[in-house]
Amino acid sequence: MEHSENLFRLGTESAFEVLARAQALSSKGKNIINLGIGQPDFKTADHIVEAAIKALKDGHHGYTPANGILPLREAVSEDLYFRHRARISPDNIIIMPGGKPTMFFSILMFGGPNTEIMYPNPGFPIYESVINYSGSKAVPIKLEEDLNFSFKAENVLNKISDKTRLIIINSPGNPTGGVIPRQEIEILTAGLENFPKVTILSDEIYSRMLYDGRKHISLLEFPNIRNRLIVLDGWSKTYAMTGWRLGFSVWPDQLLEYATRLCVNNHSCVNAPTQYAGIAALKGPQDVVNSMLNEFEQRRKFIVDALNELPGVYCKEPGGAFYVFPNIIKTGLSSQKAQDDLLEMAGVATIAGTSFGEMGEGFLRFSYANSLENIEEAINRIKKIID
Ligand SMILES: Cc1ncc(COP(=O)(O)O)c(C=O)c1O
Known part of the structure; x- marks a missing residue:
């Protein structure tokens, strides 16, 4: 078989591999606490589930338009206005099967030999994987622990070359929980005026997950880059709907037709009942989101304090998402060894950190999308093996 060379360059998301290893250990009778996977440990709210069931019973079994049903795109448009005061026409919104297809399509649109794409490192591993797959050079934007896993906008602007086609930004970020401060976003967006050919993909999948009263700053709030901005968001994290596969993206006019064609070529449309569930999520009561966030906020405080008490571990308090990214350099363990030891010896x-790029060496990602009791038990087990 002589398949495409590109396949050799495709990476993966280790969270799924760790999940498989954890499940294999569980099936052998070992008790595993999973602080690896990035999905809320809450159930999708009943009114959302009911909306999908009703849609099926009402006969919504067929294809929908490739860009999604109009009432859902209208609901997204209203939500974006409510949250960011951004006026986005439903025509510029495409409903996607989750958040990932938007990054895949965007990177494929701009990637190719002799081009560069900038991406956060440590960052969501699919960025680097698909950039490499596309044939572009992946140029890391280093997220600095000292800057609470953000960057100095000047450093990003300085790295833009005449080969740069796309810059990927992710705030709040996976795996660090870092939030890019408004000041840096302002400098970045203003500086980008000097690079009118560069497109921006802003991954805002954690846009509702901020703590200590922080407010999400969407790149949609900056009209000067709107004509070359793609925004990725969705229901997976906010509404505990990871398995439904429902996301959306905002596209500039120039890319809209191509993005829709990629949908037609790839998946035709998102399944109809899920789209009706999406309307119920946006238009229904938001107390489910708020109570999930309150719970996450308590766990974040607990896990940060507990990790900071472990010898050799130092953990910043992240501003968003549901991850902490402690520095373990002083334990003398590599990230991979620490991951393996914690799984094999402590069942955690x-x-x-290296699963999120080479700049993640010396760090581990803990997801606190697990109960407070389990997190406490996990920390106790880690303490025991350290002792
Ligand atoms: C930063 C980031 N973007 C996108 C996604 C993908 O979201 P989805 O599951 O909706 O495809 C994730 C999921 O973990 C993520 O962490």
């Missing part, structure tokens, strides 16, 4: 699944 975490993800090595």
Whole structure:
């Protein structure tokens, strides 16, 4: 078989591999606490589930338009206005099967030999994987622990070359929980005026998950880059709907037709009942989101304090998402070794920082999308093996 060379360059998301290893250990009778996977440990709210059931009973079994049903795109448009005061026409919104297809399509649109794409490192591993797959050079934007896992906008602007086609930004970020401060976003968006050919993909999948009263700053709030901005968001994290596969993206006019064609070529449309569930999520009561966030906020405080008490571990308090990214350099363990030891010896699944790029060496990602009791038990087990 002589398949495409590109396949050799495709990476993966280790969280799924760790999940498989954790499940294999569980099936052998080992008790595993999973702080590896990035999905809320809450159930999708009943009114959302009911809306999908009703849609099926009402006969919504067929294809929908490739860009999604109009009432859902209208609901997204209203939500974006409510949250960011951004006036986005439903025509510029495409409903996607989750958040990932938007990054895949955007990177494929701009990637190719002799081009560069900038991406956060440590960052969501699919960025680097698909950039490499596309044939572009992946140029890391280093997220600095000292800057609470953000960056100095000047450094990003300085790295833009005449080969740069796309810059990927992710705030709040996976795996660090870092939030890019408004000041840096302002400098970045203003500086981008000097690079009118560069497109921006802003991954805002954690846009509702901020703590200590922080407010999400969407790149949609900056009209000067709107004509070359793609925004990725969705229901997976906010409404505990990871398995439904429902996301949306905002596209500039120039890319809209191409993005829709990629949908037609790839998946035709998102399944109809899920789209009706999406309307119920946006238009229904938001107390489910708020109570989930309150719970996450308590766990964040607990896990940060508990990790900071472990010898050799130092953990910043992240501003968003549901991850902490402690520095373990002083333990003398590599990230991979720490991940393996914690899984094998303590029965605690975490993800090595290096799964998120080489700049994640010396860190581990813990997801606190697990109960407070389990997090407490996990920390106790880690303490025991350290002792
Ligand atoms: C930063 C980031 N973007 C996108 C996604 C993908 O979201 P989805 O599951 O909706 O495809 C994730 C999921 O973990 C993520 O962490």
